Amino acid sequence: MDGGIGLINRRSTLTSGEARDAVAAETASLVSLAAAIDQDGVYPEMQLRGLGEAGAYGLHLAAHSKLGRPSLLDAIEAMAVVSATCMSSGFCVWCQDSAGWYLEQTENAELRARLQPGIASGEVMAGTGLSNAMKALSGTEDFRLRGKRVAGGYVVSGILPWVSNLGEGHWFGTMFEDVDDASHRAMAMVRIGQDGVSIKQNAHFVALEGTGTYAVLFRRAFIADEQLLADPLGEMVARIRPGFVMLQTGMGLGVVDAAIGLMHEADRTQGHCNTHLRLGAREAEDKAGALRERLAALAATPLERGRGYLRTVLQARVDVSELSLEATQSAMLHWGACGYIHGSPVGRRLREAWFVAIITPSIRQLRREIAALSDC
Incomplete structure (x- = not known):
């Protein structure tokens, strides 16, 4: 037996018993899949969408929390409930939660209204492509994505080596640098399968194989102004x-x-x-x-x-x-x-x-x- 799930259910600080029980019930279906997810790369799409229906992805979002108020702590605890059974799935929960969080903080209200409800419910699956950007902003890497301003948006090229919780039609948040002004950066939501954006598996890991992790290729992809979370990056x-x-x-x-x-x-x-x-x-x-x-x-x-x-x-x-x-x-x-x-x-x-x-x-x-x- 893989211990831990009963313990976390008893000790979870989720403030709503109903929310806790809904997340725990959906997580129970992962018990028999955990080994296949970890070792065979099975992506548990049905279970991840079920977690969205149970409210796991909206707890920290003002318009979508089943607690009646946003609570980052409850989102953390819901993720812990999932991770106690299968951390590959818990990682996908974090990806989904992060995408919702980006939309929570954007000033692009139209983009938030268009994408956040589906991400919170699990109808729209989403990832987070900020690994390179966070390192670049801290001075340890260069930006791997570069964009050129054109009418109505940016044309972006480059490769992100590892982005998770992805598949055709999934969205993710990322940042890129302006080719004409390296001090100008922007952040956007991007859809896998839109023109110029594709995925390719390029590595096998010692764990977390079933997390939908791919390299994302941008080949002169047009990122419309309507997809921008922040431009310039600012605050x-x-x-x-x-x-x-x-x-x-x-x-x-x-x-x-x-x-x-x-x-x-x-x-x-x-x-x-x-x-x-x-x-x-x-x-x-x-x-x-x-x-x-x-x-x-x-x-x-x-x-x-x-x-x-x-x-x-x-x-x-x-x-x-x-x-x-x-x-x-x-x-x-x-x-x-x-x-x-x-x-x-x-x-x-x-x-x-x-x-x-x-x-x-x-x-x-x-x-x-x-x-x-x-x-x-």
């Missing part, structure tokens, strides 16, 4: 960044909760040995609980400005990532040789935790930015 990054980063903690918390469940499961027969390990289930629960309290305070004001607030958000994201690494490693030690068998749930959780640690912004990028914010 858009400052508006979306804290929520974008905090939402990622739902993946890490779900993996931690699953690892805790696996520790409890191992302790039923091996507790006499496991009691000597450095991190046990109770200690991990305490650490996860403390992180949830910190996130509850931070998620209450996702549009807050200030270097101190952003630094605290980034540190919380680091701490969740590091706890996921620590908890999954401890779960492996709790299981011993049984966890080292190919296909074991513990092995999958270890690989998922590695992903939490390296997804943009990775631990190393986060620490670099925290240091820069601390020096100012």
Whole structure:
């Protein structure tokens, strides 16, 4: 048994029992698919659309939350419920949530009205193509997409190596640089299959194969003004960044909760040995609980400005990532040789935790930015 889902359902801080139960019920259908998603690259489209119908993608959006109010914390916890069973699916939830979040913050009300309802309901699937852009804005990469202003929009060319939760007709948010003025950047929603935009699988990963992850090719693609989230970029990054980063903690918390469940499961027969390990289930629960309290305070004001607030958000994201690494490693030690068998749930959780640690912004990028914010 892959432990964790019952535990997270009991401890979830989702403020609406109805919302929690709806997300948990839809997530239950992922239990039998998790291994195939992870190892065989099965993309669980039906289940992901079902999560949208259950309200998982709208909790942080003013016009679509089934709580009657937007709550970033509840969106994080819904993602944790999914990730506790299958973090590949939890990652797709984050992609979907992020696309809705970009639309929440845009000044392009017409674009929001056109796309956000479908993304919130799961009728429209969506991803987030900001990995390169976030690195470029921090000075560690160059922009891979470049656009030239023409009548009615931009003509954009380039390649994004890895964008997830994609398929034909799916949308995603991304940024590009103006070829005539490198200081001018814009952000847009792009549809896979529109003229000049196509996808190609170019890598196989050690985990999360079933996440619809592809390279996206822009061949003189016309991005109309109606697709623009921000032009120029202006304050858009400052508006979306804290929520974008905090939402990622739902993946890490779900993996931690699953690892805790696996520790409890191992302790039923091996507790006499496991009691000597450095991190046990109770200690991990305490650490996860403390992180949830910190996130509850931070998620209450996702549009807050200030270097101190952003630094605290980034540190919380680091701490969740590091706890996921620590908890999954401890779960492996709790299981011993049984966890080292190919296909074991513990092995999958270890690989998922590695992903939490390296997804943009990775631990190393986060620490670099925290240091820069601390020096100012």
